[in-house]
Amino acid sequence: MLNFFKKPGFRGGVHAEEHKTVTAALPIVSDFPLPKKLYIPLQQHVGKPAEPVIKVGEKVLKGQLLAYSQGLISAPVHAPSSGVILDVNDYPAPHPSALPIRTIVLETDGKDEWIATQTVDDPFLLDPEEISFRVGAAGIVGLGGATFPTAVKLNMGRENHVDTLIINGSECEPYLCCDDRLMQEHAEKIIDGVRLMLHGMRTEQAVVAIEDNKPLAFAAMQAAAEAHASIKVIQIPTRYPMGWDRQLIRYVTGKEVPVGCRSSEIGVTIHNVGTAYAVHKAIRYGQPLLSRIVTVAGGAVKRPMNVEVPFGTLISELFSFCEVNADETARIVMGGPMMGDSLPHTGLPTVKATSGILALAQSELKSSDEQPCIRCASCVSVCPAGLRPLDMANNIRINQLDAAVDLGLKDCISCGCCSYICPSNIPLVQFFKYASGEVVARQQAQHKSEQTKRLMDARNARMERIAQQQREDELARIAAKAERERLKAEQQGALV
Ligand code: SF4
Numbered sequence: 001m002l003n004f005f006k007k008p009g010f011r012g013g014v015h016a017e018e019h020k021t022v023t024a025a026l027p028i029v030s031d032f033p034l035p036k037k038l039y040i041p042l043q044q045h046v047g048k049p050a051e052p053v054i055k056v057g058e059k060v061l062k063g064q065l066l067a068y069s070q071g072l073i074s075a076p077v078h079a080p081s082s083g084v085i086l087d088v089n090d091y092p093a094p095h096p097s098a099l100p101i102r103t104i105v106l107e108t109d110g111k112d113e114w115i116a117t118q119t120v121d122d123p124f125l126l127d128p129e130e131i132s133f134r135v136g137a138a139g140i141v142g143l144g145g146a147t148f149p150t151a152v153k154l155n156m157g158r159e160n161h162v163d164t165l166i167i168n169g170s171e172c173e174p175y176l177c178c179d180d181r182l183m184q185e186h187a188e189k190i191i192d193g194v195r196l197m198l199h200g201m202r203t204e205q206a207v208v209a210i211e212d213n214k215p216l217a218f219a220a221m222q223a224a225a226e227a228h229a230s231i232k233v234i235q236i237p238t239r240y241p242m243g244w245d246r247q248l249i250r251y252v253t254g255k256e257v258p259v260g261c262r263s264s265e266i267g268v269t270i271h272n273v274g275t276a277y278a279v280h281k282a283i284r285y286g287q288p289l290l291s292r293i294v295t296v297a298g299g300a301v302k303r304p305m306n307v308e309v310p311f312g313t314l315i316s317e318l319f320s321f322c323e324v325n326a327d328e329t330a331r332i333v334m335g336g337p338m339m340g341d342s343l344p345h346t347g348l349p350t351v352k353a354t355s356g357i358l359a360l361a362q363s364e365l366k367s368s369d370e371q372p373c374i375r376c377a378s379c380v381s382v383c384p385a386g387l388r389p390l391d392m393a394n395n396i397r398i399n400q401l402d403a404a405v406d407l408g409l410k411d412c413i414s415c416g417c418c419s420y421i422c423p424s425n426i427p428l429v430q431f432f433k434y435a436s437g438e439v440v441a442r443q444q445a446q447h448k449s450e451q452t453k454r455l456m457d458a459r460n461a462r463m464e465r466i467a468q469q470q471r472e473d474e475l476a477r478i479a480a481k482a483e484r485e486r487l488k489a490e491q492q493g494a495l496v
């Protein structure tokens with residue numbers, strides 16, 4: 001069995017102001033009015049976008065497959081409600097750039113009519129491979145924000161003979177408490193999902209790790225897991241970013257995931273509590289992933305809440321339901337304030353990754369009054385990845401991106417601890433996000449130019465081969481002509 005807390009180690013991190021009390025105390029709202037139109041992006045997960053199987057004008061039922069997964073790492077997309085397909089086209093993505101991505105627009109008919117689903121009396125009689133297959137077909141991805149296809153992780157866990165499944169109930173980002181409420185209200189279903197994941201991976205033990213600022217969720221989960229010796233529910237200290245998978249693995253197991261390795265390679269797999277809940281619904285009732293609980297909070301929200309919304313719901317509709325004051329909204333954030341994305345407007349849809357939508361008032365934002373670095377090294381001591389943020393930022397300022405990479409830029413998880421703690425208000429994480437994007441863009445450009453050079457070299461070699469062949473053909477033709485003329489001359493000489 002695991003030796004919990006034998007080598008507890010939490011590297012860096014901060015005690016961020018939580019802002020969770022109001023929403024964590026309210027039951028999940030489940031009567032969100034069905035939107036008239038849903039905008040369902042085909043890329044809501046890590047990997048290749050899904051490929052549509054429906055046509056414009058087609059009627060669909062709730063839960064019907066709209067787009068299938070392409071390739072090994074991908075996930076299908078299903079209809080969150082019944083209605084008619086209005087369009088398959090480019091629409092703004094829920095991303096800071098709001099650049100368009102391929103999206104299916106569904107006009108709902110208000111009936112919310114389900115397609116026939118497949119229930120299973122005893123899913124533990126299914127083969128483990130069948131569990132992964134059904135999880136994949138249900139379009140389930142990591143609901144903690146990573147959106148990695150869950151079936152792929154289950155398969156990797158089985159193939160790598162993972163011995164420990166960690167269920168992440170830390171929810172360490174400020175404001176967010178959708179997982180907290182889910183654990184309080186649906187603990188037994190989550191534990192059932194955990195048991196199904198263990199079966200799907202052929203793994204014997206699971207640890208559910210919950211931060212100690214969620215005592216009610218901890219109590220509910222402990223009670224639900226009591227009858228299952230293979231599942232242990234533990235409390236972990238509240239500290240951001242406890243939910244980072246490497247941090248959690250180090251804290252729970254004492255194991256370090258080597259750089260460049262996946263956790264399954266050291267015998268551990270992590271899934272989120274929301275993912276376990278989705279697995280329960282998919283395997284027991286054949287229900288694909290169509291909706292999720294979203295925390296709507298922030299100083300500009302009059303009715304903050306955790307609310308279940310179908311994917312494709314526009315943030316504007318969510319904000320109107322929660323009575324968000326547009327004039328008081330200084331920033332819209334998808335996810336938590338530390339790692340979430342700032343969005344340019346509310347005409348963007350909620351997707352599988354949408355754990356929260358925040359409407360933050362000016363008073364909740366960090367001052368933008370940047371001062372010179374005082375070399376206090378606070379950013380170094382809070383960095384969970386063990387980096388030197390001030391040195392990386394200094395190199396990025398003078399466009400020395402290679403030097404920043406040498407200092408570990410690629411290991412930065414954009415957690416924002418350094419920016420949060422910096423007394424000089426230096427937006428360190430913004431430097432790292434910008435530089436990481438730039439490094440990727442440069443690598444892609446270099447890859448493209450190398451590919452172009454390879455194609456040019458291959459073309460030149462082919463042209464040279466053709467020219468050589470033409471020269472040889474010409475020489476052969478001249479030689480044949482000379483031979484014919486010689487023979488002709490011989491024949492004429494013989495006749496004379
Ligand atoms: S925390 Fe800010 S002021 Fe302190 S060393 Fe880092 S960058 Fe400089």
Ligand code: SF4
Nearest residue numbers: 383412413415416418
């Ligand atoms: S944002 Fe990057 S550099 Fe800053 S604390 Fe987090 S991991 Fe370290």
